[in-house]
Amino acid sequence: MTTQVLFQNRQPNRIATLEEYRKSGGYEALTMRLGSTQGPKCSRSLLMLYFLAAGAQVFRLEESG
Amino acid sequence: MTVVETAPFPRYMVCNADEMEQGTFKDRVLIHTDPHQIIEGMIIVGYSVLAEKGIIFIRSSYENAARILEREIVRAKEAGFLGNNILGSGFSMEIAVHRSAGRYICGENTAQINAIEGRRANPRQPPPYSTEKGIWGLPTVTHNVETLACVPHILRNGPEWFKSLANTPTGAGTKLYCVSGRVNRPGCFELPMGTRLSEIIEDHAGGLPEGCEYKACLPGGASTRFLPKEFYHIEMDFDTMKQAGHRLGTGSIIVFDHKTCLVGATLNMLEFFARESCGWCTPCREGLPYIRDILALIEAGEGREEFIPLLRRVSKYLWNSYCALAPGAASPVESLLTYFEDEVQEHISQRRCPFK
Numbered sequence: 001m002t003t004q005v006l007f008q009n010r011q012p013n014r015i016a017t018l019e020e021y022r023k024s025g026g027y028e029a030l031t032m033r034l035g036s037t038q039g040p041k042c043s044r045s046l047l048m049l050y051f052l053a054a055g056a057q058v059f060r061l062e063e064s065g
Numbered sequence: 066m067t068v069v070e071t072a073p074f075p076r077y078m079v080c081n082a083d084e085m086e087q088g089t090f091k092d093r094v095l096i097h098t099d100p101h102q103i104i105e106g107m108i109i110v111g112y113s114v115l116a117e118k119g120i121i122f123i124r125s126s127y128e129n130a131a132r133i134l135e136r137e138i139v140r141a142k143e144a145g146f147l148g149n150n151i152l153g154s155g156f157s158m159e160i161a162v163h164r165s166a167g168r169y170i171c172g173e174n175t176a177q178i179n180a181i182e183g184r185r186a187n188p189r190q191p192p193p194y195s196t197e198k199g200i201w202g203l204p205t206v207t208h209n210v211e212t213l214a215c216v217p218h219i220l221r222n223g224p225e226w227f228k229s230l231a232n233t234p235t236g237a238g239t240k241l242y243c244v245s246g247r248v249n250r251p252g253c254f255e256l257p258m259g260t261r262l263s264e265i266i267e268d269h270a271g272g273l274p275e276g277c278e279y280k281a282c283l284p285g286g287a288s289t290r291f292l293p294k295e296f297y298h299i300e301m302d303f304d305t306m307k308q309a310g311h312r313l314g315t316g317s318i319i320v321f322d323h324k325t326c327l328v329g330a331t332l333n334m335l336e337f338f339a340r341e342s343c344g345w346c347t348p349c350r351e352g353l354p355y356i357r358d359i360l361a362l363i364e365a366g367e368g369r370e371e372f373i374p375l376l377r378r379v380s381k382y383l384w385n386s387y388c389a390l391a392p393g394a395a396s397p398v399e400s401l402l403t404y405f406e407d408e409v410q411e412h413i414s415q416r417r418c419p420f421k
Binding site: 002003004005006007008009010011015016018021025026027028029030031032033034035 | 099100101102105108109112113133140141144146152154156215216218221230238239241255256257
């Protein structure tokens with residue numbers, strides 16, 4: 001069985017509840033980010049790192065022209 | 066100075082859930098499985114670019130999914146993760162669910178902005194890019210459902226962990242592969258990025274039914290090129306596919322066996338693309354129905370020798386179109402002629418479809 005990230009809470013015939021999502025670590029990342037003293041800029045850097053690593057199309061967030 | 070630091074407010078964060086690519090259903094499965102990871106991903110991205118307005122643009126026929134999202138957004142708000150002053154941070158964000166107008170082109174980034182504004186969903190020509198001037202001329206960041214759903218997991222566990230999940234050195238994370246067509250167990254499977262095509266088909270989708278042999282597949286929806294037998298063991302990730310002259314696309318694999326007529330299959334896709342063209346630019350508006358009609362003649366046994374070079378020439382014109390719809394539609398046609406010209410030739414010489 002391979003690691004399930006997006007499907008870790010997958011249940012037959014029903015949707016995972018908010019409580020189940022939180023039990024599996026859901027909303028921890030948001031709480032961590034919003035509570036961080038580094039503010040949104042640190043989140044941006046992490047997100048850019050991820051988007052580049054994942055090979056996703058990166059929109060021009062950091063350029064003005 | 067950066068756009069994020071200097072751009073005006075309000076800013077928009079759009080989740081593109083307008084999933085209409087043929088054979089693709091991963092967004093629907095994700096929403097019906099664990100919708101809060103998408104909502105959390107949107108809030109995190111919204112915070113990182115200080116976008117206080119979130120919009121989930123969803124395919125109109127996904128009404129159940131739209132209702133699920135609306136219900137769970139309310140729950141997230143009640144728990145303090147959305148709305149004013151989220152978790153006491155001073156950051157506020159609202160998310161609305163917007164039903165698509167029901168056309169394929171509404172999933173195109175710039176056409177989607179027009180659709181949200183209530184205009185006809187024609188693509189726009191950047192620059193300016195939507196991150197500078199998007200919805201109502203304000204900065205807009207758009208990402209798809211799968212990307213946003215990954216964000217909370219990355220931030221919690223780190224990018225190194227995420228990269229380690231992939232099978233290939235240039236890949237990252239897991240990928241939702243949808244498998245449909247001639248397989249025993251069609252479905253949506255979460256597997257390491259870069260899993261081999263043969264493994265996805267045989268170990269997870271149950272292989273082809275008895276008596277059926279693999280002939281080809283479309284690896285990433287109808288806008289990608291046919292992958293014939295010689296690519297059966299290819300690693301399904303962005304870089305490997307690109308190096309092989311193909312695209313991973315949505316990672317939605319449509320499998321065809323040796324008894325399936327690929328001229329008929331391509332015609333089926335071209336009927337869809339010709340119908341879904343917004344009609345804005347000439348190569349797409351005129352080219353797609355033209356190719357569809359030629360393929361229909363070949364499939365009906367009324368093809369002529371000169372149709373093959375004609376198909377090649379008209380397919381090239383599609384690359385001069387305004388957005389990615391027509392080049393995407395050209396992909397199955399071009400690859401049909403690259404890998405299965407003999408099959409097209411048989412239709413013409415036998416004056417009938419050899420598979421009927």
